Amino acid sequence: MNDLDLILQAATEAGELALSARESGLKIWSKDGGSPVTDADLAVDTLLKTELMAERPDYGWLSEETADDPARLSTRRQFVVDPIDGTVAFMKGKPWFAVSIAVVENGQPIAGVVHAPALDETFVATLDGPVTLNGAPIAPSATGELLDCAMLGDAKMFGHPAWREPWPAMRVESRNSIAYRMCLVASGAFDAAIALSPKSEWDLAAAELICRRAGAWVSDHKGRDFAYNRPVPTVPSLVCANKALAPLILSRVGHIELP
Known part of the structure; x- marks a missing residue:
């Protein structure tokens, strides 16, 4: 079984487990x-790690719900996983959560699944x-x-009085899962997604590949590309957009210095 088929099968099983667990009470x-x-x-994290690492014991593992093992840094490929991205939506009975699984090689995702x-x-x-x-x-x-x-994105953020230039009127909505937001941009359901707060590699890896292969733009707020399987697996921000809107967004947010 190739990597994509493996993570697709695992994501499907993980989704079934998540829905069943929610019905049973969390x-x-x-x-x-x-x-x-x-x-x-x-x-879900246990299920994914057990199944995926049994098939690829030489791969590294990076997941939101597993204590980080620096041994991943010396592996050729890694699974980068968010078992349930959008936990707040999940626990509130809303549908905006996803299982996100990527296979990363040389710092970049080579296979990705985001399953809602x-x-x-x-x-x-x-x-x-x-x-x-x-x-x-x-x-x-x-x-x-x-x-x-x-x-x-965050409607309050766009309306903040400190912007150099006020944002025009936009149809702003929110979805808890970062990975799912990015996929909605990749599929054209939304035009862009912005988050000016730190994000983790497991939020982004699978969805970035989906976005890039679809033809969307993904970077931090200064236009810098992401790399994965780093010692500290976080990035400062996210700009995800169609390629016509990306430069318009970056021109508004690129001057910001985030902590």
């Missing part, structure tokens, strides 16, 4: 730092194959103006 607590986690997050089980939506990409949603090809929108564009 145990919820707070991690260090205050973000919520459920027993389903851990169960409550929506029955599965985004898939490889470096040299088609990028699809439920088997059908996808592409970003052609929107060329920020005015009235469909934007994923």
Whole structure:
């Protein structure tokens, strides 16, 4: 079984487990730092690690719900995984969560799956194959103006008085899962997604490949590319957009110095 088939099968099983666990009732607590986690997050993580590492014992492992092992840094390939991206939506009974799995080699994703089980939506990409949603090809929108564009982000952020130039009126919505937001841009359902706060490699890896293969732009707010399997697996921000809007967004946010 090739890497893509392997992670696709695992993501599907993980999605079924997540939905079943939610129906049965979740145990919820707070991690260090205050973000919520459920027993389903851990169960899905265990399932994925057990299945994937059994098939690829020489791969490294990086997951939100597994203590980081620096041994991954010396492996040829790595699984970069968010068992349930969008835990807040998941635990509140909303559908905006996803299982995100990427295979990374030389710092870049080479296979990726983002599976939203409550929506029955599965985004898939490889470096040299088609990028699809439920088997059908996808592409970003052609929107060329920020005015009235469909934007994923924090409406309060866009309305903050400190911007050098006020943002035009946009149709701003929110989705808890970062990976799913990016896939919505890749598929043209939204025009762009912006997050001016740190994101983790497991939020981004699979979705970045899907976006790039579809023809969308992905970078941090200063236009810098991402690399994966780094010692500290975080990035400062995210700009994901169709390629017409990306320069318009970067010109507005690139001057910001984030902590």
